[in-house]
Amino acid sequence: MNRILIDAAIAADSSSSFWSDGNINSKILLLALILVMSIVLIAVLVVLRAFRVVLQVTLPEVVEEEKKQKVLKKELSKTKRKAFWNKLMGLRPIEEEKDQIMDHAYDGIEELDNPTPAWFMGLFYGTILFGVVYLSVYHVFGIGASQDQEYAHEMAVAEKERQLFLASQANNVDENNVEQDKSPETIAAGAAAFQTNCAVCHGDKGQGGIGPNLTDDYWLHGGDVKAIFKTIKYGVPDKGMVPWQSQLSPLQIAQVSNFILSLRGTKPPGAKEPQGELVMPETNSPEEPADEATIKEAEEKAI
């Protein structure tokens, strides 16, 4: 029996591995134990009930007395509880109300001369104390931070956390080290981000709209991957291009930049007229011929 209990205890201890390990014996043993214990419990309850019945039949006056005691006890605790409640609320027993009625009445409305409840006064003085302490902390002793200090602290902590996270991540790219990447995964991810964030102004195919056309060879702020990354990241606020660095992660900005590069020369319908300077694509790329296929694949994926 001891052996079983120990087994069960061990099993319970390592509950996470219990159902996954192969020890079927311990499972059976545990189930058997639960079953046996339940039967014993039921048996005890049945026996107890039987004893009660026997007692009622053989000694009814004892049972009657017991019942009376119980009711009495209940009533006593009820009045006690009420007294406690009244004390807490500062209430006098309702029977004494007659003595408390004040000697005036308005249109038949009488008033009682009850004191203000003690807990109420405690609450009131407590809140006043809170007020004094609060003002002292923030405006007398200067312990509490002002909202500007709180803000500076919040920003510093967030920046530190962000740096730590980025350092531990592969996507720590910025406008200085971003490289062109024509892999279909990158292009597809970039296409998805483009559709949700950029298409509203630049058109769903990059043909331009509120913002400039992204499919031609003319660029306002530079047409290589680093320049595009920079434009997306910091925006061009004077011309209405929003900075995206707080909304897209560095990796996403790189993906979108690469997707935009992949649009070059697609000549979508309704393209906006070219703006900016002519920037010829890099021609020394060895993978040039594969480009079109990659774009198609990427677009299909994005859709």
Next chain:
Amino acid sequence: MQLEKFNYDNKIVRNFGIATIVWGIVGMTVGLLVAVQLIWPFMNLDNQYTTFGRVRPLHTNAVIFAFVGNAIFMGVYYALQRLLKARMFSDVLSYIHFWGWQLIIVAAAITLPLGITTSHEYAELEWPIDIAITLIWVVFGINMFGTIIKRRERHMYVAIWFWIATFVTVAVLHIVNSFELPISAWKSYYLYAGVQDALVQWWYGHNAVAFFLTTPFLGLMYYYLPKMANRPIYSYKLSILHFWSLIFIYIWAGPHHLLYTALPGWAQSLGVVFSIMLIAPSWGGMINGLLTLRGAWDKVRTEPILKFMVVSLTCYGMATFEGPMLSLKQVNAIAHFTDWIVAHVHVGALGFNGFMVFAVLYWLIPRIYKTEIYSKKWVSAHFWIGTLGILFYAIPMYWAAVVQGLMWKEFTPEGVLKYPNFLETTLQIIPMHMMRAIGGALYLAGVILMTVNLAKTMLRSKLVANEPAEAPALEPITKNEPTLHRRLERKPILFLVLALIAILIGGMVEMMPTFMISSNVPTISSVKPYSPLELQGRDLYIREGCVNCHSQMIRPFRSETVRYGEFSKAGEFVYDHPFLWGSKRTGPDLHRVGKKYPNKWHYDHLLDPTITSPGSIMPAYPWLIEQELDISTTPTKINAMRTLGVPYPAGYEDKANDDLLKQANEIAEDLKANQVEVLPTSEIVAITAYLQRLGTDIKVKAEDTQEVAKKD
């Protein structure tokens, strides 16, 4: 002792009662409309007069000043006569009061949809109506004090203390918050600007809740609850304590509406601590009411009117605990600008005010008609429908607030916003807004049931217009009063003066330094007055009620500066008459929207917001394109602004329209370059100019300083 015979005027009570019911249904129906507009933008009915920004103030004004206002007058006119054992001072004044108030409400219902608004929340009505309100309020005051003077009861009961405080404080609040410079029949500018204007407005807004929605209702509670339950008031001492502490402390708490804004820190802290100190005085009213029911709880089980009262007081207790909690800066940081505040005020308005009004109506109408209520079962049904309505309203709104508030603040580990697109957070809570609309509809259904019940009650009998009563004439004072306060209770004018002093202290301490000491609003040299076109655009922004959904106050939190840009500084608002900080973000903050998007974006967005923001619930504003700007008002507006201290050069009003047209042409040219033909004088050009200016003054400064640095 000689008994004098006189009559109570029940007709005025009945009239205010009917007005309460009618305006209640109107106000709540409009409320339901605006709730539905937040789910389906097409419910704006493609019409400028029924668009959210104009209709939402109509809802708040209708329920506060029309429904609740008439209910106060109904309850006061009935109880005051009986508590003082005298007929109202003058039937003529009662008549003027009644019809004057109804005319004011009609004027509000006409002007607000027309876009005639001052933009101060709960004080939107323009200056002619403000004057009318002042006059009618004075009529009410004379009528009330006249009745008090000719009373046949030596002392004033606690209910009357609350009504005296209501009268004097509302008068002060209304007058100070209506200091406007009229520039035409229906347009004015507030004397104060920016931070000061915000402080005055929320001192007013918060205390309108205190002295229009709270103190008159505590007065009603002190009369009607003991009457309904036939029980004595629990504690006279508690009445004195909580009355004086309530009116003294309440007035200080206004700045809790402006936590983490450009309001000076010391004023914010005063708002916090006085809000916390307000818990006990507020609860004093609730516990004095609930303990008055001591020994009568068996009646609550069978009497639906008492059920209404119990829920009303419970809602009061919840709202007055919730309010101070929301005033803690840490809680406010999350809850402010969300639906939490909307839920909070509705627990107060639907629960505390609404339910007490219903109880009083059910109790009072059968009495002045000398009959029984038509159906007690319907009263009970109304109670349950109404309670369900409140729950369906409040719970989804709390839920929505937490969901949206947390979404606004969530960052990814990369340090970018998890939900950078504001719209995503709006769409997330639309199901909750649907539940809220259902809650509101249930509540309205209960009111309609009440209306039928009360109409049938009235029709089965006849009004006792003049109810005979008798009371002994006032005897000369022979005995010494046991306490000072007891002596004060028979001196109404002294009482009025002391209440006035109590409510003036808090307001003075907070406002005087903010107005007088310049360090409280540090100036920024690069902040310049609006150009004439921007000024006109700003007035359109006010007309369309944009401030109802868009704040112009970026708080100093990472989640806000990353989303919107640099946090707002006090010095940026010095030319803002009035301030437009807003109190709710149904849409994103706009303080730094200037130059963020091209003009074409704003054109598309106002023409149809779903072009630039698919799924947006913002209504479309096509009339801004069709309507032409009235530039004949420009010189008057420039002059008015100069009078208020905006440094336009002398004689600029004559050149203002040239500048206006020049700037308008530039924007029109830019739009033309983007394939949009629009008249330079169309309204959309002006509002675009204003939006493009917003928050840009300190951006300019940053560039300037950079250039200077380079030269060095």
